Every structure is written in C-alpha cells, then in structure tokens.
Amino acid sequence: MSTTDVLVIGGGLEGCATAWALTRRGVTDVTIVERDTVGSGGTGKSSGVVRCHYGVSSLAAMAARSLEIFEHAEDVLGADVGFHQTGYVVGVAEENAAALRASVAAQRAVGVHTETIDHHDVAALWPSADLEPFAAFAWEPRGGYGDAYQTAHAFAAAARRAGARLRQGTTVTAIRSTGGRVTGVALADGTTIATSRVVLAAGLWSVPLLAAHGIDLPVTAHREQIVLIDPGQPLGPVPVFSDLISLQYIRPEGPRGLLFGNSDLSVLEPADPDHYLNSADPSFLEMTVSKVGTRFPGLADPAVTSSYAGCYDVTPDFNPVISETPIDGLVVAAGFSGHGFKIAPAVGRLVADLVADGKSSDADVPAADFRLSRFAEGALLTSPHPYLGAGQMR
Numbered sequence: 001m002s003t004t005d006v007l008v009i010g011g012g013l014e015g016c017a018t019a020w021a022l023t024r025r026g027v028t029d030v031t032i033v034e035r036d037t038v039g040s041g042g043t044g045k046s047s048g049v050v051r052c053h054y055g056v057s058s059l060a061a062m063a064a065r066s067l068e069i070f071e072h073a074e075d076v077l078g079a080d081v082g083f084h085q086t087g088y089v090v091g092v093a094e095e096n097a098a099a100l101r102a103s104v105a106a107q108r109a110v111g112v113h114t115e116t117i118d119h120h121d122v123a124a125l126w127p128s129a130d131l132e133p134f135a136a137f138a139w140e141p142r143g144g145y146g147d148a149y150q151t152a153h154a155f156a157a158a159a160r161r162a163g164a165r166l167r168q169g170t171t172v173t174a175i176r177s178t179g180g181r182v183t184g185v186a187l188a189d190g191t192t193i194a195t196s197r198v199v200l201a202a203g204l205w206s207v208p209l210l211a212a213h214g215i216d217l218p219v220t221a222h223r224e225q226i227v228l229i230d231p232g233q234p235l236g237p238v239p240v241f242s243d244l245i246s247l248q249y250i251r252p253e254g255p256r257g258l259l260f261g262n263s264d265l266s267v268l269e270p271a272d273p274d275h276y277l278n279s280a281d282p283s284f285l286e287m288t289v290s291k292v293g294t295r296f297p298g299l300a301d302p303a304v305t306s307s308y309a310g311c312y313d314v315t316p317d318f319n320p321v322i323s324e325t326p327i328d329g330l331v332v333a334a335g336f337s338g339h340g341f342k343i344a345p346a347v348g349r350l351v352a353d354l355v356a357d358g359k360s361s362d363a364d365v366p367a368a369d370f371r372l373s374r375f376a377e378g379a380l381l382t383s384p385h386p387y388l389g390a391g392q393m394r
Contacts, residue, residue, distance in 0.1 A: 004165070005029035006355060007185060007195040009172050009209070011036075012043040013148050014333050014340060015201035016155035017348030019164045020077075025352050028163030031193065032156065033185070035171040035205075039152035042203050042273075045310025046148035046341045047226055047261050049240055049251060051088045052112040052140060055103045055383025056319065059339065061110040061364035062346035069345035070146055078161070079154035081146055086252055087239035088143025089122055094135035096244065096387045103385040104138050110364045114140045125239055128231075128298030133245050145240055145251045145259075148341045155348070175200070175209055175330065182329035197329045197355055204273040204313045206334040215325055218375050219335040222312040223271035225280040227288045229258040232301030244390045248291045257305065260288050263390055265318070265338075273311045280307035312338045317380035322350050322370040324358065331355055332372065 006022055008015045011034025019030045034040075050070060052063035073081040092100045100116070107114050117139045119131050156166055171188040175198055184194040200206050210217045229250075235258075240251040247264035262284070280288070285304060292302060315321060315335035320343075322333045331354050333347055340347070346365065353361045360367040369381055 001192050001194050003194045004031040005195065006031070006197045006199065007193055008032045008199045008201060009185065010034065010200070010202035010206075011038040011152070011156065011166065011168065012041050012201065012203060013039065013046075013152040013155070013344045014336070014347050015199070016152045016159060017344045018199050018201060018333065018351040019159040020155045020162070021348035021352035022355065023159050023162035023164055025356055027352070027356065030159065030164040032159070032164065032166045033170045033172055033187075033193070034166070034168045037168050038156050038166070039149040042310055042313065042340070043152050044149045045308065047251070047259060048082075048145045048148050048341055049088070049249065050083065050146055050342050051090075051143045051240070051242070052107060052114065053088070053090050053103070053138060053242070054107070055099070055385040056369070056381060057106050057110050058365045058369045059319065059343065060107045060112050061362065062343040062350075064111045065349070065362070066343050066345040067142055071142070073154060077154040077158045079157060081151040081154050083146040084144045084252065085142060086144040086237060087125070088140040088242070089117070089125060089137055089239050090242040090244060091122065091131070091134040091137045092244045092387060093133060097136040099385040099387055100136045100138055103383070106385065112140070113142050114138055126241055128235070128296050129241065130295055130297055143240060146341065151341070151344065172209065174212060175327075177213065177327050177330070180326070180328055182327055199331050199333065199351055199355060201333045201351070203334055204311060206332060210325070210332065213327060215327070217321065217332065217334060217372065218316055219313045219321075220268070221271045221273045222265070222268040222314045223276050223309050224312050224338070225262065225284045225307060225309045227260045227280050227285065227307045228253055228305045229260055229292065230256065230303045230305050231258055231299045232303065233299065243295055244387055246291050246295055247390055248295065250292065250296075260292060262287070266389075268314060271311050276309060276311060278309050280309065316375060317382055319381040320347070320370055321372050322347060322354070322367070323372040324354055325372060
C-alpha cells in the first residue's frame with residue numbers, strides 16, 4: 001500500500017491546477033491519478049475561450065484571477081499555454097441591453113477590465129459582421145483564447161517540479177472511508193493508496209464514485225459540437241465574438257481559421273462520455289452554415305474544414321460544484337458546464353483552500369456559492385442579471 005498526503009483523482013485541467021495550487025501552499029506530498037493520460041478527457045475538447053463576462057460575480061472574479069495566470073504563464077508555470085490575447089466582445093439585443101450594462105458594472109467591481117462599446121467600435125474589430133440587430137456590446141481587451149490541453153500539461157509539469165507525483169494509466173474504482181472520513185482509494189489493479197484527503201476532479205466520471213457513498217452529484221453529460229471554418233480570406237487580428245442574438249460564438253483558430261460553437265443550450269443532448277460521435281452531425285453543420293452566414297455576410301467564401309465533439313459535465317444551474325462533501329476529507333470539483341478552462345487556475349486555488357483550511361482565501365469567491373448542498377436546498381447559483389435566451393452560460 002502506498003500513501004500520500006493528498007490524492008487528486010483526475011488528471012484533467014482542474015485536477016492538475018489543484019495539484020499545482022496545493023504545492024504553492026507548501027503541500028507537496030500530492031499524487032494525481034489519471035485513468036488515461038493528462039488532459040485526455042473533457043479537457044482536450046475545450047474550445048478554450050477566455051472571458052470574464054459572467055453575471056455571477058464569484059465566477060467573474062475567478063475568471064479575472066485566472067486571466068492573470070494565462071497572461072503570465074511562462075513566468076508562473078514555466079511554459080507557454082497557447083494563450084492568444086485577441087480580446088473578447090459580446091453583443092446583445094435590446095431586451096438584454098440593461099442586463100449587459102448591469103453585468104458589466106458588477107464585473108468591474110470584482111476587478112474585470114471590461115467596458116461597453118458601440119457599433120462603430122465593433123465594426124472596426126469585426127468588419128465582416130452584420131451588427132445591425134445588436135443594441136449593446138461589452139468589450140474585454142484582455143480576453144481571448146487558449147489551449148486547455150497545453151494548459152493542463154503546464155500545470156502538471158509545474159506541480160511535479162514542486163514535488164507532486166503523477167500516475168497515468170491508473171484507474172480509481174472506489175473511494176474508501178471509515179467512520180465518515182476518507183482513508184484512501186482502491187485502484188483497478190487491486191492495490192490501494194492510503195490518504196486522509198482526496199480531491200475528486202474526474203468530471204463526469206466523478207458521479208459513480210460519489211454515488212457509491214450515497215452522495216448525489218447532479219451532473220449529466222451533454223455532447224457539444226464544434227466546427228472549424230476556413231473564412232476564405234485573411235481576417236487579421238479579430239477578437240472572440242459572442243453573439244447572444246443568434247446564440248453562437250466564433251473565435252480565431254490559428255492564423256487563418258475560425259472556430260464555431262453553439263451558445264444555445266436550452267435543449268441538451270445526453271451522451272455517454274466514453275462513447276459518443278466525435279464529429280458534428282449534418283443538422284449541426286446546417287445550423288453552423290446558417291448562423292455564420294447570417295452574422296458574417298462579409299466573409300468572402302467560407303467553408304467548413306473539420307469538426308469534433310466533446311462532453312460538458314452539466315449541473316442543474318450550469319455552474320460548477322467546488323465543495324466539501326459529507327465525507328470528511330473529500331472535496332469535489334466537477335460539473336463545470338463549459339466554464340472550466342477560463343476559471344481553472346482559480347478553481348485550483350479554491351480547492352487548495354478547502355483542502356487546507358476549509359474556506360476560501362478570496363473574499364470575492366465565497367466557497368458557499370459552489371457548495372454541493374445548494375441543489376438539495378433549492379438555492380441554485382444564478383445570475384442576478386440573466387440574459388433572455390442565453391442565461392445558462394452567463
């Protein structure tokens with residue numbers, strides 16, 4: 001039997017960020033166990049958008065704290081994480097203009113560098129876009145996009161340099177406890193690892209590990225499709241564009257490509273995270289063509305080049321669970337609902353706080369917001385400034 005002070009289940013972005021954050025606090029006897037390889041699950045399918053535009057203030061604060069890590073990754077983590085600071089613009093219709101202004105004010109209160117801009121400003125950023133339907137825009141010059149897979153590996157490497165261990169190809173089959181307290185984990189090879197502190201950051205695969213202890217983690221899998229586009233012309237340095245009228249987002253993909261994602265999550269597509277179609281289906285491709293063609297009529301000759309799909313781990317309020325559990329010593333970080341990449345560094349910090357102190361060290365990120373018990377209490381975490389038609393992701 002091997003032992004470790006803290007065991008992290010899951011070698012995705014959140015697990016690796018947590019291990020790194022623990023080492024920053026001086027907790028270096030940390031072991032990450034990953035059933036496959038680092039970033040091989042949901043992390044590797046992230047579209048990588050970096051934004052702080054959230055109506056939930058604690059999420060906005062987490063995104064703002066995380067942005068500082070992305071901006072200084074080579075100094076802090078010792079590696080490039082593929083962050084491209086293109087800027088981020090979001091546009092809404094008249095019915096959501098007041099909510100956008102209120103959300104921007106709340107974001108600024110927790111340190112987000114954001115402002116409202118007008119049609120003329122956005123036209124200069126995205127000259128091929130049809131902006132007539134929009135009533136208001138918000139602009140984050142420090143936003144952009146990154147590479148979640150690359151970022152996970154950077155966190156894992158930085159954690160290992162500080163003393164953490166990584167065991168890939170290692171599947172946890174059960175979390176062991178005695179008298180309501182964690183004692184270790186059982187592995188698929190029949191061995192065990194003894195520990196008094198476990199962080200469960202295995203995404204969708206966290207659900208059965210908790211269910212075995214009678215703990216309900218209300219997370220479901222939703223297949224999310226992504227389409228890559230050749231715009232047919234050089235675009236120059238365009239920012240990420242979040243269109244909350246036609247419910248789409250589009251960002252640069254390398255020097256000449258675009259990445260399209262759907263922002264309409266009013267109807268989810270249930271999926272088996274181990275077996276799902278890893279490409280866009282014909283109806284999604286048709287929708288992509290329609291949405292992109294309508295919003296960006298100025299593109300000369302756009303063409304679909306490829307597609308892929310991944311699975312969101314979705315909670316009832318589309319916000320994560322970062323929480324202690326009824327089992328003493330067991331902390332869960334799952335259910336990121338598409339937000340995971342842009343807040344990952346702050347997630348690691350919050351989990352490390354919970355493991356070490358049982359509370360958050362950031363007044364703008366209260367741990368209570370992300371408690372698991374909120375679902376049973378009927379106290380969902382929602383924005384005070386919701387956008388009609390697009391509230392799930394904001």
